[in-house]
Amino acid sequence: MSGWWILVTIKVLIIAAGVMTAAAYLVLLERKLAAWIQDRVGPNRVGIPLTRIRLFGLGQPLADGLKFIFKEEFTPAHVDRWLYWAAPVIILTVSLAAFAVIPFGSVLPSSVGVEGERPIELVLAPGVDVGLIFVFAMGSIAVYGVILGGWASNNKYSFLGALRSSAQLIAYELPLGLGILGVVAATGSLDLRAIIAAQAETGCWFLFSQPLGFVVLVIASFAEAARLPFDLPECEQELVGGYHTEYAGMKLLLFLVSEFLHMITGAFLIVILFLGGWHFWGLTGVGEEVGWFRAIVRVLVLLGKVFAVILFFQVVRWSWPRFRFDQLMAFCWRVLLPLGMINLLAVAVLWECFISQAIWPGGLLAVSVAGWLVFGLSWYGLGCLRPTIADNRPALSLMPDDIDWQV
């Protein structure tokens, strides 16, 4: 029993420390990437502290962290004290808690651990059958942090920013769910490890067989992480600071770190659900029997894929213009929701046919081809319908007899 406790403690320490350090260094990566895209250099002066060694700016996150820690802990007089204090704590706790069910690899070799029991899994909480719902639940509680932060600030503009931000987050939870429902229906399980195992067994990632679901999930992840092009709640040009205008110092750091943690969680979900998790053809093997080499390769493959997805998230930030708020909501309700439902319908029909072998004796290839056909046709059809263009100007007549009674 105590061995179990030691194992859990080690996992908690590794995950918490690793994820927070990763968030800090991803901030540095984002700044450097932004600089390279803008023909600049990026942070390159802060290296080893108390020396002049520059080290390509790798000490920058340390300097930023120290700066936030040393800042004055100031609570404005006009705020709601308890909620002001609680909002960043809620959002950070929940963002970190979502990492409890995310696998960082598959298993350690059977030689480590107790003889006769299952090999040690590289998940903090191995037996959770509803891992996916847990992640979504944590994401929904994060909206509380946003709303409370805006409300407690006692500032009209913060509150408006919080309302817009929470509306965006809640609205985009629907396409997020619809995007994964296809995967869940195909796998029959909500457990993240089982989803990876299903992709590993067939060798066909869900990216290839359900591209519409992939696109819907990626776009909804951008919106859930409040990244560009769904950046409106937090961009400085639009709303000063949005819901974190009145925050400074450590509490602001918690808000910013939790935003990055949302991005990392979104990237993990995309990789696990659609990009095959730790699986790579020829390198990682399929089953649960692994040696040390395979175990480490699986971890590295998973982290490499997540890193690539995060790079994509960050490059996109400097590639596309921002959505206006009404365009954002129109995009969710009028484009992503119908696409998500079409995806669900298509997956249900196609996978039923595949599983029951009634119409297509051909295999996963037919399902994939049909999936891409559905993607192309529905995207093209929606493009022709032009649902996001809304001209809601009232149709007034300019004839002299009509002018007076219209207004």
Add this chain to the structure above:
Amino acid sequence: MREDDPDIRWIESPELTLSEQLYLPLFVQGLTTTVRHWKKTWSEGPVTVSYPDEEPTLGNPLNYRGVHRLNRDEQGRVQCVACFLCATACPAHCIDIVAAESPWEDRDKYPQSFTIDELRCIFCGMCEEACPVDAIELTSLYNLTGRSREEMIFDKEKLLSVYDMTCESEPMRSRTQEEAR
């Protein structure tokens, strides 16, 4: 107002083409631009000049309007004849001249004191254009610093010393033009 009034111009917002409405081709176009800039920075280096490790290259040092200097003639005397043209032309009124009778025979006047307040100066170059004897010139020294306001008021000796510092690297403009002719 009738709708078919010839004086009214009806403007509608431009229609989105199909590729624009589909979003995805434009996504790819945006990403292409971004990645192209990224690759260019990795291969050719950034546009940034890491001052003070690297000095920027001036486009044309002869045209650059930096710190002023008072030129000397062939005999080493100050070339200025205290005609007050530069002080009159200066838009910021930063040149202060006190004229005196010159100790040399071929000149009437010479400047007993000639001060330029470099902090008031707007570095427009009007004094250089106005001078009839090419006595005052703007050099290409750009990184002028000082630790007090008094230090930045350059008197005649300081301005002549700037000349002594730069006469080798930047010959006088008038002489350069004469030699060019």
